[in-house]
Each structure stands twice: as C-alpha cells, then as structure tokens.
Amino acid sequence: MEVHLNNILLQFKQIPAFTDNYLWVLIQHQQAWVVDPGDADPIIEFFEQQHLSLKGILITHHHQDHIGGVIKLQDWSRRNGQKDFKTLGPLHSQISMIDQVLQHGDEVELYPDVRVRVIAVPGHTLSHIAYFLPIGPYNPIPRLYCGDTLFAAGCGRLFEGSPEQMYQSLGHFKELPDETLVCCAHEYTLSNLKFACFLEPHNGDLLEWTQQAQQLRALHQPTVPTSIGLEKKVNPFMRCDLASLMKSAQQYSDPTISTPIEVLAAIRKMKDSFA
Numbered sequence: 001m002e003v004h005l006n007n008i009l010l011q012f013k014q015i016p017a018f019t020d021n022y023l024w025v026l027i028q029h030q031q032a033w034v035v036d037p038g039d040a041d042p043i044i045e046f047f048e049q050q051h052l053s054l055k056g057i058l059i060t061h062h063h064q065d066h067i068g069g070v071i072k073l074q075d076w077s078r079r080n081g082q083k084d085f086k087t088l089g090p091l092h093s094q095i096s097m098i099d100q101v102l103q104h105g106d107e108v109e110l111y112p113d114v115r116v117r118v119i120a121v122p123g124h125t126l127s128h129i130a131y132f133l134p135i136g137p138y139n140p141i142p143r144l145y146c147g148d149t150l151f152a153a154g155c156g157r158l159f160e161g162s163p164e165q166m167y168q169s170l171g172h173f174k175e176l177p178d179e180t181l182v183c184c185a186h187e188y189t190l191s192n193l194k195f196a197c198f199l200e201p202h203n204g205d206l207l208e209w210t211q212q213a214q215q216l217r218a219l220h221q222p223t224v225p226t227s228i229g230l231e232k233k234v235n236p237f238m239r240c241d242l243a244s245l246m247k248s249a250q251q252y253s254d255p256t257i258s259t260p261i262e263v264l265a266a267i268r269k270m271k272d273s274f275a
C-alpha cells in the first residue's frame with residue numbers, strides 16, 4: 001500500500017509482524033495512530049522511513065502480541081521529543097500503560113473530524129474492544145479494527161468469554177455497513193477457509209473466495225482486510241443463524257443443537273481441534 005503523506009485524506013498502512021500478525025497504522029499530516037503494536041521494531045522502522053510521529057496507540061485487548069511493543073514505542077517517541085501522544089484501551093490489569101480507559105459507545109477523536117467508535121466485543125477475552133472508523137470527510141471507506149474477535153472466515157478462540165458473548169459481539173459487526181474493511185490482527189485465512197469449506201461445501205461465494213485467497217497467499221500477498229459484506233457470505237461464525245450451519249453443527253457435533261448460539265459453541269469447539 002502506497003502512502004502519500006502530503007494528502008489530507010487519511011492514509012492506512014498494514015505492517016506484518018511476528019509470523020502472522022498485522023499491525024495497523026492510520027496517518028494524517030505525518031502523525032500516526034497505531035493499533036495493537038505487539039512489536040515496536042517494525043513500527044519504528046516505518047516511522048523513521050516516513051518521518052512520522054506518534055499521535056497515539058489504540059489497544060484492543062491484553063494479549064502480548066497486541067501490547068508487547070507499547071512501552072518501547074512510547075519510549076522511542078519520548079526520546080524523539082514527542083510527549084503529547086495518548087494510549088487508549090480497555091480496562092484490564094495487564095494493560096497498565098494507558099492514559100484513558102475506553103468503554104462501549106465511547107468515541108475517540110483521532111484527528112479533527114476523524115473519530116472512532118468503541119464497540120465492546122467480549123468473547124476472545126472479556127474486556128476486548130474493537131474500533132469502528134466510519135466514513136467521514138477524510139475517510140472514504142469505513143474500517144473496523146477488531147483485534148482477535150473477527151478474522152477473515154473465522155473468529156478468535158474463546159479464551160475467556162462464552163459462545164453467547166461471542167455471538168453478540170459478532171452481531172455488532174453484522175450491523176456495520178457491508179463495505180466496512182475488516183482490519184483483523186492475524187493472517188489465519190487459509191486455515192479458516194479450510195474449516196469453513198468443511199462446514200459449507202456448497203457455498204459458492206466461499207469456494208470462490210477460497211480460490212482467490214489461495215492465489216494471494218501463493219504470491220505472498222495478504223488476504224486481509226476483507227469486508228463485512230464478504231464475511232457475512234463466507235464466515236461460518238457470522239452465519240450461525242443459517243440452516244446450512246445448523247445442519248453441519250448437528251451432523252458433526254450434536255443432533256440436538258437448535259439455536260444459533262449452540263451452533264457457534266459447537267463449531268468454535270470443532271475448529272479448536274480441526275486439522
């Protein structure tokens with residue numbers, strides 16, 4: 001993705017980290033917000049190349065691959081004379097380095113006339129939040145920074161929350177505009193698609209996207225961001241209320257399954273051990 005720093009429109013950068021993480025950066029007037037800097041080094045390298053300064057950090061949840069680089073990035077920024085950046089995130093004992101705790105419904109002004117809305121999405125962890133950036137004067141396409149809650153064709157493991165909580169959290173995402181870009185934190189797409197195809201072998205949209213995703217990965221290209229509209233067509237965890245998923249959950253897990261939440265619980269458990 002090319003970054004034109006002189007353009008007043010927001011610019012976006014997706015930075016790979018570790019083996020399969022993506023770190024997300026938003027830029028305007030050479031001032032950058034970073035979402036979930038699990039590793040500071042690739043961010044600092046990008047900032048140095050592009051002469052960026054840190055405007056702030058947005059955290060989705062407390063796992064190390066999402067917060068591990070926060071302190072180093074803060075220290076680097078202070079050493080470079082930047083002192084007025086902010087670090088925002090959910091309430092959690094392991095997130096001690098933040099200036100402001102965010103809750104469902106909060107709005108954060110990233111730049112003048114650029115605001116993100118906070119959505120509480122318990123499931124992967126209990127205090128997980130997501131950030132929705134709507135269309136605005138400086139942003140032509142809505143974006144969702146969803147951490148480890150929603151992935152391309154999958155969802156996060158339920159480490160702390162219940163299937164019911166994850167169902168409701170994904171329900172918030174289903175209400176977003178279809179064109180919303182899903183900026184998730186991992187490249188898990190091919191593994192997720194394999195499982196999705198197992199559950200819905202006759203879903204044409206799913207088969208088509210699987211082919212495209214395989215081609216992208218063969219060329220070492222990212223498959224994310226995807227869109228909410230695509231996820232509603234192919235992601236089994238966004239489709240738990242459909243007869244095709246109910247039937248698969250009954251067939252492969254428990255014939256007495258009768259509600260969408262039970263479908264989600266069953267397929268999430270299956271995915272945990274799906275090879």
Ligand SMILES: [Zn+2]
Nearest residue numbers: 061063124148
């Ligand atoms: Zn996580």
